[in-house]
Amino acid sequence: MYKPLADEIRPHSLDDVVGQKHILGQRGLLRRIVESGSIPNMIFYGPSGTGKTTVARIIAEKTNRTLRKLNATTAGLADIKEIIAELDTLLTPGGVLLYLDEIQYFNKKQQQSLLEFIEDGRITLIASTTENPYFCVFGAILSRSTVFEFKPVTPKEAEPAVLRAFNILAEREGKTPELEPGVVQRISQSCGGDVRKALNAVELLFSAARTDGDKLVISLDDAKTVTQRSAMRYDRDGDEHYDALSALMKSLRGSDADAALHYLARLLEAGDLVGACRRILCSASEDIGLAYPQAVPIVKACVDSALQLGLPEARLPLAEAVIFLATAPKSNSGLMAIDAAIADVRAGKSGPPPRELQNVHADGTGFEREQGYKYPHSYPNHWVRQQYLPDALKGTHYYDFGDNKIEQAAKKYWDEIKK
Numbered sequence: 001m002y003k004p005l006a007d008e009i010r011p012h013s014l015d016d017v018v019g020q021k022h023i024l025g026q027r028g029l030l031r032r033i034v035e036s037g038s039i040p041n042m043i044f045y046g047p048s049g050t051g052k053t054t055v056a057r058i059i060a061e062k063t064n065r066t067l068r069k070l071n072a073t074t075a076g077l078a079d080i081k082e083i084i085a086e087l088d089t090l091l092t093p094g095g096v097l098l099y100l101d102e103i104q105y106f107n108k109k110q111q112q113s114l115l116e117f118i119e120d121g122r123i124t125l126i127a128s129t130t131e132n133p134y135f136c137v138f139g140a141i142l143s144r145s146t147v148f149e150f151k152p153v154t155p156k157e158a159e160p161a162v163l164r165a166f167n168i169l170a171e172r173e174g175k176t177p178e179l180e181p182g183v184v185q186r187i188s189q190s191c192g193g194d195v196r197k198a199l200n201a202v203e204l205l206f207s208a209a210r211t212d213g214d215k216l217v218i219s220l221d222d223a224k225t226v227t228q229r230s231a232m233r234y235d236r237d238g239d240e241h242y243d244a245l246s247a248l249m250k251s252l253r254g255s256d257a258d259a260a261l262h263y264l265a266r267l268l269e270a271g272d273l274v275g276a277c278r279r280i281l282c283s284a285s286e287d288i289g290l291a292y293p294q295a296v297p298i299v300k301a302c303v304d305s306a307l308q309l310g311l312p313e314a315r316l317p318l319a320e321a322v323i324f325l326a327t328a329p330k331s332n333s334g335l336m337a338i339d340a341a342i343a344d345v346r347a348g349k350s351g352p353p354p355r356e357l358q359n360v361h362a363d364g365t366g367f368e369r370e371q372g373y374k375y376p377h378s379y380p381n382h383w384v385r386q387q388y389l390p391d392a393l394k395g396t397h398y399y400d401f402g403d404n405k406i407e408q409a410a411k412k413y414w415d416e417i418k419k
Contacts, residue, residue: 005203009165010054012061017051018161018195019153024055030148034059039097041118043137044128046150047240049194052128056099065097065124072105080113087122096123103127104136111138118144152193159188161195165202170216177206180220190227201226241275248322249279253287257326264322268315277303280321291331291404298324331402340398351390381417 011017014024014031023030033039039059044052060067068083086092103111117123118141125145129136133147162184170177183205191198204226209216244266251259267276284299302321306314344350352358356373374384389396401411 005165005169005199009161009168009199010057011051012058014055014058017054017058019157020051020055020150022151023148030055034062037063039063039065039124039126041125041141041145042127043103043133043142043145043147044126044150045130045133045147047130047152047193049191049196050150050153051195052150053099053101056126056128059126060097060099063094063097063124065094066092067097067099069099070101072100072102072110075100075106077110077113080110083123084113084117087117095121098123098125100125100127102129103133104129104131108138111141115140115144153191153195154193155185155188155191158191158193158195158198159184162187162198162202165199166206166218169203169206173206173216175211175214175216177209177218178212178215179218180223182220183218183223186220186223186227241272244270244272245275245279248276249283249287252280252283252322252325253330255326255330257323260322260326261319264315264318268311268318271311273306273311273314276318277306280318280325283325286335287330287332288325288328289331289334289402290407291329291402292406295325295328329404329406331404331407333400333402333407337399344393344396349393349396351392353390354387356386357388383417385418 014034017024020028020030022028025031044055046052056069057067066086068086070079070083083096083098087096098114100106114123114125118125125141127133127137127141127145133142137145166177166179166184187198187201187205191201201223205218205222206216208222209218211217244263248260248263248267251263264276267273280299281296281303284295288295299321302317302324305317309317374386376382376384378384387394401407
């Protein structure tokens with residue numbers, strides 16, 4: 001029966017696991033927990049192909065517990081009840097280590113059904129998820145578990161696994177692989193941190209390799225064909241989506257045009273044109289703001305062009321917008337001012353507008369005094385001193401001029417008039 005290479009090459013010790021040195025290295029916390037033999041309930045969080053299932057199997061082998069595995073995409077309450085029925089029987093003398101893959105697909109009731117047995121220790125839960133567990137795992141399960149984050153495997157870390165895969169296939173077929181320079185690096189670079197994808201590429205290349213006597217020639221051109229589109233991680237509703245958007249905006253705020261272009265490219269390659277446009281428009285007001293007020297109409301024109309053009313041409317006006325915003329002067333004075341005002345409103349600091357600002361229709365209807373509004377355009381420099389804030393907020397200060405050229409020029413102008 002056919003056995004996928006990714007399953008055949010699966011490590012049987014923590015030393016052979018690719019990547020995850022932050023938790024599985026010699027000083028890694030997870031390694032020390034496993035070696036202690038006292039296994040707590042754990043949630044493995046991270047992208048696919050990073051070793052979550054492999055580590056769970058290794059842990060099960062190092063304990064005296066029976067391993068049971070469920071995939072939440074297909075399992076239900078009946079499957080959980082079957083496992084519960086095995087408890088305290090000869091089938092599970094040391095208890096059960098339950099590996100629950102994709103726990104985010106279990107609803108609240110399904111997750112709750114495990115609580116009693118997790119609580120008394122008859123079931124040790126190791127759950128994995130590709131989504132943020134703090135959003136998708138029921139709070140009671142989360143509070144009884146330790147979360148470990150599995151990170152994408154770097155290209156350098158993936159290279160030994162790719163070489164090992166070629167050697168295993170060569171031994172299976174009884175032929176010697178001849179790898180052109182750059183093949184291993186190409187596969188490792190293009191797997192997007194997912195070792196399983198890299199091994200699948202190796203298997204495909206090996207099966208299609210050109211035979212030269214007792215040698216199998218693995219060409220770089222074939223490797224490029226198999227990996228012509230990098231296995232970029234992106235989930236329109238998941239962490240990758242929000243991380244990429246956040247990184248784009250923070251790169252614009254940090255005036256790093258190169259980084260901003262990189263994250264824009266990732267968003268566009270994933271087809272997320274609307275998400276990129278929203279972040280770019282927001283940055284024009286939030287981060288450039290009054291330091292360059294014309295940024296908003298300029299960026300709006302670029303975004304309108306991009307949405308009309310669609311991909312791939314949309315990359316051109318959006319690239320211009322990103323470079324423009326990253327290199328523009330920055331000011332968040334408008335953001336700080338409106339947030340401070342909103343905070344006062346939410347705190348109940350309010351009251352009616354001063355009589356001078358109220359609608360003139362109220363004059364002559366029993367009010368104790370006339371409106372008395374002073375029309376600024378009737379005074380020198382189109383300004384006159386009068387109260388605008390409600391009495392409860394009289395003298396409150398929200399806006400501070402930014403230290404950029406445009407706002408400092410405005411400050412100098414108004415300081416002179418209001419002195």
